[in-house]
Amino acid sequence: MKKRNWLLVLGLTLAMLLAACGSGEGTSTSNGNAGGSGSGSGDGDADGGTKNISVVLKTLSSPYWKYVEAGAKKAGEDLGVNVTIVGPSSEAEIIQQVNMLEDQLSQQPDAIVVSPTQPDTVIPVLEDASSQGVPVLLIDSDADFEGKVTFIGTENYDAGQEAGKEIASKLQPGDKVVLIAGALGNPATDARIKGAKDALEEAGMVIAAEQPADSDKAKAMSVMENILEAEDDIKAVFSANDDMAIGVLRAVEAANLDIIIYGTDGTEEAVQSIIDGGLTGTIAQNPYNMGYEGVKSALAAANGETVEERIDSGVEIITSENAQKQLEFLQSLSN
Template identity: 65%
Template sequence: MRTLKKISVTTCVLGLLITTLTGCGGGAAETSKETQVAKGQEGKPKVAVVLKTVSSQYWKFVEAGAKKAFQDLGVEGTVVGPASESQIMEQVNMMEDVLNQKPDALVVAPTQPATAIPVFDRYKQAGIPVLLVDSDANWTDKTAFIGTDNTTAGKTGGEALAKMLKKGDKVALIAGALGNPATDERIKGAKEALTSAGMVIAAEQPADSDKDKAMSVMENMLQTNPDIKGVFSANDDMAIGALRAVTAKGLDIKVIGTDGTIEAVESILSGKLAGSVAQSPYNMGYKGVENAVKAIKGEAVEKRIDSGVEMITKENAQKKLEFLKSISK
C-alpha cells in the first residue's frame, strides 16, 4: 500500500510539474524563447550618438549612416541632438542624460568641445569610450576622431572661389556659431586660400549655421560692401541663406558652401549656388558606430580617421545628387 501511495503521490507531483511547465498551448517553449530574446537584447552593444542638431540635412546623413551601422552590426543604438547648433548647453545636457543611461560607448559631434570636456571626463571615469565625429576636441582621452580635415575643406572651397574671381576682388566669409571648431577651421582655411590668391576679405561674420540668420548677415554685408564679388560659407544652410539675399538684390555674386547637401547640390545644378565642398557625413556616422563597437570589444582603433572632401561644381553635381538620394531612402 505504501508503495502504491508513493507512486500515486509521485505521479501527481509529476503531473502538476508538467502542467506548470507546459501551460496552455506549450507555454514552456514560449517562455524559453522570450528569455532567449531578452538575453539577445542585453548582449547587444549599446552605442549612443549625440549630434549637433537633428534638424538639418547634413546631420540627417550622419544619422542615416549611424543607423545603418546599428542595423549591420547588431547594435542597440540611439541618435539624439538639439533643435539647432546654437543650443550648446542643450547638447551638453543630452550627453549627461545619455551617461545616466550607461551606454557602452558614446559617439558625439561636439558643437563647442571646450564646454563638453568636463562631461567627457565623466565618461572616462565611468570607463565609457568617447569617439568624436565631424568636430575634434583638444581632449587626449578620446578614443578616436572621425571626420574631415576642416582646414583643408576651407582651403578647397577658397581655392575654388578664387578661380571664379580675379585678383583684388572683394569676398565675404560667413562663419558658424562662435567656438564651433569645424566651422572656425573652414573659415581659417578659406581665408588663407583667398588671401594667397590676392582676394580682399571685406567682411566676416557668424550666422550660427542658420539660413535665416545668414540671409540677414548677407544683407548687412551688402549694405556696407555692395561690391562684394564672392562669398565662402562654412556650411550649406548658410550658403543658401546668403544666396537668397544676393538673389533678392539681383546681384551676380559667387557663393560657395560646405557640406554637399541635397539642397545645395540641386542649387548648383540649377546654376544658383557656385559650388559646395562635400564631406562624407554618412560615412562619419557609420564609421563612428563601427569603431565604437571595436572599442567596446577591446580591438585597436585608429586615433584619427580622415573622411576626406570633394569639391562639387556643376560638372559633377548630378552624380553627387544621385548618390545622396540613394542614401536618403
C-alpha cells in the first residue's frame, strides 16, 4: 500500500510539472538578476526591491515582435528588472490579448508596457491598472488613454507618408497602386495605410485597391491574387507590414509580374528579400529599441521619475543600397 501511494504522489507531481511547462506558450521572462554581478546600475532596487515589469505585445509569433521581445529582455538584464513578456498566438487574437493583460495586472506588477492591437478593447483594463497605481506605458501602437505615462514608437502616419513618397518617386501620375492593410481597427497599420494613401494621391497615383490581410503572409498572398484577377496594370504595392509584403511578393511572382513592393517594419526576412531581388524596399522601424526603452521607461515610472510624454523611435527606408548593413545589424541581435 505504501509503495502504491508513493507512486501515486510521484505521478501527480510529474503531471503538474508537465502542465507548468505547457502553460509557458506565448510567454517569456527575463530575470534581472541573471544578467550581471548583482550590483548593476542599481535602478531596479531604487526602493529596496527588484521591480517586476509586465510587457504585453500583440503577438510573439512574428519576427518584428521577436525584436521587441529581445529589446525588453536585454533591458531587464541591464537594469536588474524582472520582465515578463506575453503575447497572443497572432495579431488577430484580440480577446486573447485582453485576457493576457488582465492576467498580468492580477499579478500586481510595478508597471505594465502594452502594445494594444485594438486600443478600445484594452482601455477598460488600462484604466483599472491606472486606478490601482500601476504605471501604463504604450509602445508601437498608441491609444486614447489619458492615464498612460508615455507612448514609445514610430509615428505610423509619418512612416506611411515616407513609404508613399518613396513609391511615388518611382512611378508616373495615374499609375495604379494597391494598399494592403493589417487587421481592421489596428491603429498602427491603419495609420501607415492612411499616410501612404495621402502621399500617393497627392502625387497623382490611383489607389486601385485597399484590402486588409490581418498582418498574415498567407492571407496577403490570397488577397493579392484576387486583386490581380480583378485589376490589371498594377505598378506598385504598399503593405502595412513585412509579413504581408512577403505574401504579396509570392502572389506577384506566381503571376510572373514585375511590380514594386514595399513593406513596413524592416524584418530580417524582408531585408534578405530585398538583397535577393524580391521586395523593393521596407520602411524599417526600431522594434528592439521600442522594447528596451519600454522597460527602461517603465522602471523610471515605477520609481516615481519623470518620463517624456512621447518618445519617437524613428524610421529608415531600406532599399538595395543599405539592405546588407541592415541585415548585419538584425543578425547581431540574435547572436
